[in-house]
Amino acid sequence: MSRGTVEPGLLAAADYLDRARREGLWRGFPTLAGTSELWVSGFVATHLARADAPIDLAPTVEALLSRRAPDGGWSYGSAVPTDADSTAWCLSAVSRQMPDEESARAREVLMEHRVDDSFATYRAESGIGDFVGSPPTGVLGWTGPHPDVAAAVLLAGVPEPGTPDEDRFLGRLVSSANATGLIPSYWWRGMLYASALTLRALRARNCQPPDAWQDAAAEGLTGLQRENGGYALGADRASDPFTTAHGLEAWCHLRHQSAEAQAERAAEALLAMQRDDGSWRGDLVLRIPAPAVVEPRLVARWSRESGGGNSYVPDVDGVFATAAALHALSRWSRNADTLQGRVIEPARPARGDHEVLIERLSMR
Amino acid sequence: MVDFIRVRTRCVETGWHGGCDRSEPVCSDSQIGMIFTALDAINARVDGCTLTGLAGLKDCIRNAFDTVVWTCGNLGDSIVAQSSGNEITLTPSAFGSTAARFEAIVFHEIVHHCGGTELDSEALENHCYRGAGATPPTSDDFPKFRDDGGNFVTWNGSTGVVQTTAGQALNVNTADFVDPSPPGGGGGGW
Numbered sequence: 001m002s003r004g005t006v007e008p009g010l011l012a013a014a015d016y017l018d019r020a021r022r023e024g025l026w027r028g029f030p031t032l033a034g035t036s037e038l039w040v041s042g043f044v045a046t047h048l049a050r051a052d053a054p055i056d057l058a059p060t061v062e063a064l065l066s067r068r069a070p071d072g073g074w075s076y077g078s079a080v081p082t083d084a085d086s087t088a089w090c091l092s093a094v095s096r097q098m099p100d101e102e103s104a105r106a107r108e109v110l111m112e113h114r115v116d117d118s119f120a121t122y123r124a125e126s127g128i129g130d131f132v133g134s135p136p137t138g139v140l141g142w143t144g145p146h147p148d149v150a151a152a153v154l155l156a157g158v159p160e161p162g163t164p165d166e167d168r169f170l171g172r173l174v175s176s177a178n179a180t181g182l183i184p185s186y187w188w189r190g191m192l193y194a195s196a197l198t199l200r201a202l203r204a205r206n207c208q209p210p211d212a213w214q215d216a217a218a219e220g221l222t223g224l225q226r227e228n229g230g231y232a233l234g235a236d237r238a239s240d241p242f243t244t245a246h247g248l249e250a251w252c253h254l255r256h257q258s259a260e261a262q263a264e265r266a267a268e269a270l271l272a273m274q275r276d277d278g279s280w281r282g283d284l285v286l287r288i289p290a291p292a293v294v295e296p297r298l299v300a301r302w303s304r305e306s307g308g309g310n311s312y313v314p315d316v317d318g319v320f321a322t323a324a325a326l327h328a329l330s331r332w333s334r335n336a337d338t339l340q341g342r343v344i345e346p347a348r349p350a351r352g353d354h355e356v357l358i359e360r361l362s363m364r
Numbered sequence: 365m366v367d368f369i370r371v372r373t374r375c376v377e378t379g380w381h382g383g384c385d386r387s388e389p390v391c392s393d394s395q396i397g398m399i400f401t402a403l404d405a406i407n408a409r410v411d412g413c414t415l416t417g418l419a420g421l422k423d424c425i426r427n428a429f430d431t432v433v434w435t436c437g438n439l440g441d442s443i444v445a446q447s448s449g450n451e452i453t454l455t456p457s458a459f460g461s462t463a464a465r466f467e468a469i470v471f472h473e474i475v476h477h478c479g480g481t482e483l484d485s486e487a488l489e490n491h492c493y494r495g496a497g498a499t500p501p502t503s504d505d506f507p508k509f510r511d512d513g514g515n516f517v518t519w520n521g522s523t524g525v526v527q528t529t530a531g532q533a534l535n536v537n538t539a540d541f542v543d544p545s546p547p548g549g550g551g552g553g554w
Contacts, residue, residue, distance in 0.1 A: 178424075178478060178479025178515075179420045179421045179423070179424035179478035179479045179480075180420065180421075180479045180515045180516065181420060182479075182515075184479065189511075189512075191515070216420050219417075219419075219420065220420075220515070222529075223417070223515075223516070223529030223530065224515070224529065232513070233513075234509075234510055234511045234512050234513040235483070235509060235510050235511075235512075235513040235514070235519055235521065236513070294448065294449075295448040295449065297476070297481070297482075297512075298446065298448060300504070301507055302507075302511055312511075349431070349450060351370075352433065354372060354373050354374075354387070355370050355371060355372055355373060355433045356370070356371055356373050356387070356389055357368050357369075357370050358368060358369055358370070358371050358389065358396055359367060359368045360365065360366065360367055360368065360400055
């Protein structure tokens with residue numbers, strides 16, 4: 001397949017997203033906190049800009065700039081406290097049009113979400129506990145470190161490239177990969193979103209993980225890839241566009257002997273899923289663990305579309321799927337360089353104060 | 365042989381400054397001994413249990429002695445063990461199992477610790493410990509199988525066949541892995 005063949009699909013996708021926008025903003029992911037405008041628009045606008053999509057983003061930038069929270073960040077929706085993920089995506093979308101001091105304040109807001117060498121979605125002091133009706137201990141999950149959010153914050157330029165902290169955050173992110181070679185998300189089903197964003201963040205900072213890490217990631221991506229080249233949600237038979245888009249992007253970044261061929265398979269699968277109106281189908285890709293849930297894997301049962309804690313939330317109208325697919329295909333079609341630059345070693349896990357090493361000899 | 369393990373501690377003597385003057389492991393000597401024995405046996409089992417294409421997982425299992433912090437205590441009803449972050453909690457019920465069952469429980473949790481979903485842990489437990497401590501999945505497991513799929517294995521809910529992602533069929537009782545309430549359209553898939 002020629003990389004040039006994606007151009008009509010990209011234009012159709014951009015046209016679809018242009019039509020889906022109202023008063024400068026996209027809307028999606030209905031939850032008990034309402035439907036998101038700000039977070040969704042920050043994500044979509046950032047991806048369209050990165051893909052050089054032919055859409056005038058000025059109305060979106062203007063709408064996002066006018067709807068910052070009083071603390072200088074952004075949130076899921078105007079009634080919800082500021083969070084790091086929304087702030088990161090919105091800042092990425094508007095930073096070029098923002099006065100320096102306002103941009104600096106937004107970066108401070110992001111740094112206030114620092115947890116160890118990662119970032120939490122919410123600060124305990126943000127009022128999120130009151131918003132969801134939980135005591136401070138009831139939001140431990142939402143205020144813990146989230147690799148999917150940390151990657152978005154790093155992509156928003158926080159911390160500043162070249163600062164001493166940079167390698168600590170990147171090392172922590174790289175160390176989030178498990179034995180599959182991939183990185184589980186807190187808010188997203190599967191491991192491809194956080195993995196692709198981590199690779200994107202490394203590349204944006206001219207860094208790369210060690211070769212062995214990239215080999216393991218390639219092995220994990222190969223294992224999850226369906227026969228048609230796409231990637232699915234859970235045990236679904238059909239490939240999911242949003243998940244496939246992140247699989248494709250991950251392959252585009254990796255420096256691995258099979259990357260080019262596997263990326264082409266993923267791109268073909270993604271193009272085959274594009275609908276006549278230019279969009280891609282949105283599925284139940286987002287999950288909302290209850291605020292106290294630290295380890296989403298331990299949730300016994302996820303509800304569908306209730307919009308509350310421990311539920312899967314649909315990407316209505318495929319807005320996220322279409323933005324992610326457009327971005328990934330654009331990246332693939334440009335055949336940009338793979339990872340290079342400074343090698344970031346995974347951070348070694350910090351040994352806790354509340355554990356003891358027991359040698360076998362001492363047991364005798 | 366495993367030389368050391370890491371065990372969670374609790375403070376048993378608080379100083380005047382509010383800090384902890386003395387702490388002790390939350391697992392007893394006999395429980396710690398059982399963990400050492402299980403890890404030795406698991407390492408031997410992993411070496412003999414064919415897991416084609418899962419080199420990363422095997423390495424992770426062998427390194428569990430160093431990467432896992434063990435906790436001993438109670439969990440919710442009917443939960444015998446649990447993995448969260450770098451910690452694996454084993455309950456009195458787990459320690460009260462037969463040696464074979466205890467080893468399979470620890471193996472199951474280590475697979476979770478290494479990034480495995482419920483499908484991965486159940487399938488690999490039933491592959492490596494079939495007739496030697498494994499228990500079949502319960503009805504509560506199947507929604508998780510459908511929602512999360514496998515990171516190390518693929519599953520056909522219609523036939524119950526489970527394979528590694530590299531295509532090696534696992535030696536599980538496929539009847540145990542047939543989806544009892546498949547989604548519309550006739551069951552899980554690859």
